[in-house]
Amino acid sequence: xxxxFFLDVYADRQLIDYYILTFKLRDITSxxxxxxxxxxxxxxxxxxxxFVKTAYDITLYELGDEIERFRSVEEGLRxxxxxxxxxxxxxxxxEIVPAIGPGNPPVEVIKRVFPEEFHLQEFPKDLNKFLENIxxxxxxxxxxxxxxxxxxxx
Numbered sequence: 344x345x346x347x348f349f350l351d352v353y354a355d356r357q358l359i360d361y362y363i364l365t366f367k368l369r370d371i372t373s374x375x376x377x378x379x380x381x382x383x384x385x386x387x388x389x390x391x392x393x394f395v396k397t398a399y400d401i402t403l404y405e406l407g408d409e410i411e412r413f414r415s416v417e418e419g420l421r422x423x424x425x426x427x428x429x430x431x432x433x434x435x436x437x438e439i440v441p442a443i444g445p446g447n448p449p450v451e452v453i454k455r456v457f458p459e460e461f462h463l464q465e466f467p468k469d470l471n472k473f474l475e476n477i478x479x480x481x482x483x484x485x486x487x488x489x490x491x492x493x494x495x496x497x
Contacts (some may be wrong), residue, residue, distance in 0.1 A: 344371055346385055349422040351442035354431035358442065361430070362423045363404045365415050369397040377445065384445045388452055417437075420448065420456040429456045 350362040368374065373393035377386040388394045398416035402409055403423050412424075413419035424441070431439040440461045441453045448456075450463070467473035 344368055344383070346383070347446070348385070349442070349446045350418065350427050351447060352427045353438075353440050353442060354434045354436035355438055355479045356418070357434065357436070359430050360429055360442070361406050362410075362417045362427050364401065364416070364423050365404065366398045366401040366419070368394070369399065373397060379445050386445075387449050388393065391455075395411070417456060420452065421458075424453075425458050426458055463469050 345365060345367050347363050347365045349360060350364055350490065351358060351360040353359070353382060370393060373388065373390040374385045375387040376383045377387055378384075394415050401413040401416050401419045403411050403413065403419055403426075405426075411419075411422065413422070428439055428491070439459070440463060441447065441457055443450055443453070453461075
């Protein structure tokens, strides 16, 4: 059965979503799956050793173009995240974190292969208040940025 992981990272608030790792598994008992929109997504890896041993035909893509093939799914994940992390660093991001959700590797997998230690925010208890604060902060940030953006550079 063929699977994929989106190796997305956030460079501050900008999503870098160019990289996908595809692979097949000989033994799907090593993973827990979740069906969503008629696709099977891996939501957990129950047995890491068996998962790594039974993964094959591992290919890393950038924007749909093949970059490289790997013998190990772990190596493919490491390399894909390393490339995405470098891209985020090149953009001058202060905080680089992996994206999580359907299609992304489970958090326990990301922790094994991500090039740097990361910390994810806990889900807010009061979502409305959290979203209101984001809107306020973004408006302040945009007003600070926008003052000189329209100036003609002479």
